[in-house]
Amino acid sequence: MNYIKAFLLLLLISSCQITETININPDGTGTIEVFQLRDENSYMQLGRPYADSEKFVDTIFVFQDYITKYAATFAKFNKSDQALFQEHANVKMHIKVDPVQMENFNIISSDFKKIEEIPNVYESLSLSNSLKENYPVSKESFKIKYTFDGVTFKRNLVIVDQQKFDKDKKMLEERKKMYAKYKLAQSYSLKYHFPREIKSVSNEKAIISPDKKTMTLEFQLSDCLQNPEITNLEVVLE
DSSP states (O other), X not given: OHHHHHHHHHHHHHHEEEEEEEEEOTTSOEEEEEEEEXXXXXXXXXXXXXXXXXXXXXXXXXXXXXHHXXXXXXXXXXXXXXXXXXXXXXXXXXXXXXXXXXXXXXXXXXXXXXXXXXXXXXXXXXXXXXXXXXXXXXXXXXXXXXEEOSSEEEEEEEESOHHHHHHHHHHHHHHHXXXXXXXXXXXXXXXXXXXXXXXXXXXXXXXXXXXXXXXXXXXXXXXXXXXXXXXXXXXXXX
């Protein structure tokens, strides 16, 4: 598990572009999608580490499929872990790795009736792997809470495991120094679509679309990994 975690952190700090998109409908329902793309131009600068072990994968599944397929393994987890799996039951995942065409991405998405019900989709792939391979559950060091009352939207990220966060942060700082000489594509973007015009956004760097219903905000990925609370946001609608 430590190797897997280190490998994922390597990709994140070296060559990843992440886009989080939320669409909110007039009735408060909507969708969330997190698209994580490995930038191959950046990856090639590093000599494409681990590329020799990559195999072609193109799979789409819903987390509930894994709960059903690996029911015997699911039953072995404690009640708390089982409840966590169930929170992600409706999350859909698309994983593609094509070493020949040099394409590597994953898409995690979910519909919601109320935005407050969104699980921490950044954990979904790791949790599905835990269930499939019967690994101990590895949670993220943070949780993201979304709220929307029809007028005010809030995105609030909170560190829930400071020890784990500090450990990951130290590793990231070491990787950042190692790859400082490379020009790597690292971005973290928030794209939010609202049912009415936007009146104000708490982050002055946000770009509002001409129809004033869409907000886009881009960060340097390494900055977000080291200080994730900078992604906290409040949007007020007209």
